Amino acid sequence: MLRRISIFGVTGSIGQSTVDLIKRDLQSFDVVALSGGRNIAQLAQDARDLKAEIAVTAFEEYLPELTAALAGSGIEPAAGSTALLEAADRPTDWVMSAIVGLAGFEPGLRALRHGGTLALANKESLVSAGALLRAEALRYGATILPVDSEHSAIFQALMGEDISAVERVIITASGGAFRDWPLEDLAGASLSQASSHPNWDMGQRITIDSASMFNKAMEVIEAKELFDFSPDQIEVLIHPQSIIHAMVGFNDGGLMAHVGPADMRHAIGFALHWPDRKALPVERLDFARIGQFEFRDPCDQRYPALRLARDVMDSGGLMGAGFTAAKDAALDAFISGRCGFMDMAGIVENVLSMLSRNNEHKMGELTLENIRVTDQLAQKYAADVISAHAP
Numbered sequence: 001m002l003r004r005i006s007i008f009g010v011t012g013s014i015g016q017s018t019v020d021l022i023k024r025d026l027q028s029f030d031v032v033a034l035s036g037g038r039n040i041a042q043l044a045q046d047a048r049d050l051k052a053e054i055a056v057t058a059f060e061e062y063l064p065e066l067t068a069a070l071a072g073s074g075i076e077p078a079a080g081s082t083a084l085l086e087a088a089d090r091p092t093d094w095v096m097s098a099i100v101g102l103a104g105f106e107p108g109l110r111a112l113r114h115g116g117t118l119a120l121a122n123k124e125s126l127v128s129a130g131a132l133l134r135a136e137a138l139r140y141g142a143t144i145l146p147v148d149s150e151h152s153a154i155f156q157a158l159m160g161e162d163i164s165a166v167e168r169v170i171i172t173a174s175g176g177a178f179r180d181w182p183l184e185d186l187a188g189a190s191l192s193q194a195s196s197h198p199n200w201d202m203g204q205r206i207t208i209d210s211a212s213m214f215n216k217a218m219e220v221i222e223a224k225e226l227f228d229f230s231p232d233q234i235e236v237l238i239h240p241q242s243i244i245h246a247m248v249g250f251n252d253g254g255l256m257a258h259v260g261p262a263d264m265r266h267a268i269g270f271a272l273h274w275p276d277r278k279a280l281p282v283e284r285l286d287f288a289r290i291g292q293f294e295f296r297d298p299c300d301q302r303y304p305a306l307r308l309a310r311d312v313m314d315s316g317g318l319m320g321a322g323f324t325a326a327k328d329a330a331l332d333a334f335i336s337g338r339c340g341f342m343d344m345a346g347i348v349e350n351v352l353s354m355l356s357r358n359n360e361h362k363m364g365e366l367t368l369e370n371i372r373v374t375d376q377l378a379q380k381y382a383a384d385v386i387s388a389h390a391p
C-alpha cells in the first residue's frame with residue numbers, strides 16, 4: 001500500500017535531503033502536502049517532481065507566484081499559516097517536520113493526530129514543548145522518530161534494550177569551526193568564519209550554532225525530552241571526526257555506539273523506512289582511511305551554551321521555550337553584526353535570568369498559548385538586552 005506522506009520545510013536542507021530519498025522510491029509514496037517559505041521555484045519544482053496534492057508557502061504574499069509556478073500541474077497552491085495548518089490536518093502515515101524555529105511546532109503537533117509517524121527534525125519544538133508533543137503522540141497512538149544524527153543514533157542504540165538499564169548517554173559534538181582556536185581569539189570571530197563547518201554541510205544558522213555549541217545545548221535538552229533521561233545522565237563529548245554520533249552506556253559497563261557517515265540522509269532514511277532498514281545512498285565508511293577517533297571534553301569557557309542547557313533543564317516549565325527564543329534572537333544579533341560571537345551566550349543567560357526573576361517560566365502549564373507568550377516575552381527581553389549591549 002502507498003504511504004501517504006507530507007514534508008513541511010521541504011525547501012530547506014533537511015527537506016531537500018528528504019526529497020532526494022523520496023524521489024529514488026517514488027512509487028512507494030503518495031505525497032500529500034509540501035510546505036516552503038520564500039523559495040517558490042524550489043517548492044513548485046518539488047511539488048511537481050513528487051506529484052503532491054497541495055503546495056503551501058508560509059507567506060501569503062507569495063501566493064500569486066506559487067499559483068503561477070504550479071499552473072497546469074493540477075497541484076493546489078496555498079499560502080499563509082492557516083493554510084499550512086490545514087495542510088497538516090490532511091491525513092498522512094508519515095510526516096517530515098523540517099521547518100526551522102517555533103513555526104514548525106504546530107504543523108508537527110497537528111500531524112501527530114493522524115496517529116502515524118512524525119519524523120521530527122524541528123528541534124526547537126522538542127526543546128520548547130517536548131512533553132506536549134509526547135503527550136499528543138501517546139493520545140493519538142503516533143510515533144515520534146528523531147531526525148537529528150545524535151538522537152537517531154541514540155534511538156538505534158536503544159533498539160531491543162531495556163531503557164531502565166541505561167546508565168548514561170554520550171552525545172558527540174564536532175566542536176564546530178572554532179574548536180582549535182585560541183580562546184582569546186573567539187570574541188573576534190567573524191560571521192563568515194562561524195558559518196563554515198568542518199564536517200557537516202548544513203544551513204548557516206545551525207552551522208553557527210555548532211560553532212557556539214548552542215546546537216549541542218539544544219540537543220542535550222532534546223535528548224532529555226525525547227527519551228526521558230535525567231539531565232545528569234547526558235554527557236557531551238567532542239569527537240572531531242563526527243563518525244560516532246552517540247553512545248549509550250548500560251549498567252553492565254557496556255556501551256552501544258552508533259557509527260556512520262556525516263550525512264543527514266542516514267537519519268532521515270532511517271526514519272522514513274522504520275521499522276525496516278532499507279539501502280541508503282550514503283558513503284560506506286573506510287576505517288583504515290579514517291585512521292583514528294579522537295575525543296576531548298568540551299571546555300566550559302569555550303562553550304558556555306552547554307552550561308545554559310543545564311540551567312534550562314533545572315528550571316523546567318516553559319524555560320525551554322524562553323531558551324529557544326533567546327538563542328534565536330542572539331543568533332540574529334550576531335548575524336546582523338549587533339553582537340560578537342562570544343556575546344551570544346551572555347545575551348541568552350541574561351534573558352533566562354530575567355524570566356526566572358519573576359518566575360515567568362512557571363506562569364502556567366505547557367500549552368501552545370503559554371509557549372507563544374513565553375516566546376514573545378523572551379524575544380522582548382532579548383531585544384532589550386541586545387540594544388543595551390549594542391555599540
Ligand code: NAD
Pocket residue numbers: 008009010011012013014015035036037038039058097098099100101103104121122123124147148149201202203206264
Ligand atoms: P533550513 O533553514 O535549511 O530550512 C528551513 C525550512 O523552513 C525551509 O523550507 C523554510 O522555507 C521553512 N521556513 C522558514 N521559516 C518559516 C516560517 N516562518 N514558516 C514556515 N516555514 C518556514 O533549515 P534546516 O537546516 O533544514 O533545518 C530544519 C530543522 O531541522 C531545524 O529545526 C534544524 O535545527 C533541524 N536540523 C537540521 C539539521 C541539518 O543538518 N540541517 C540537522 C539536525 C536538525
Ligand code: MG
Pocket residue numbers: 148149150219
Ligand atoms: Mg545534530
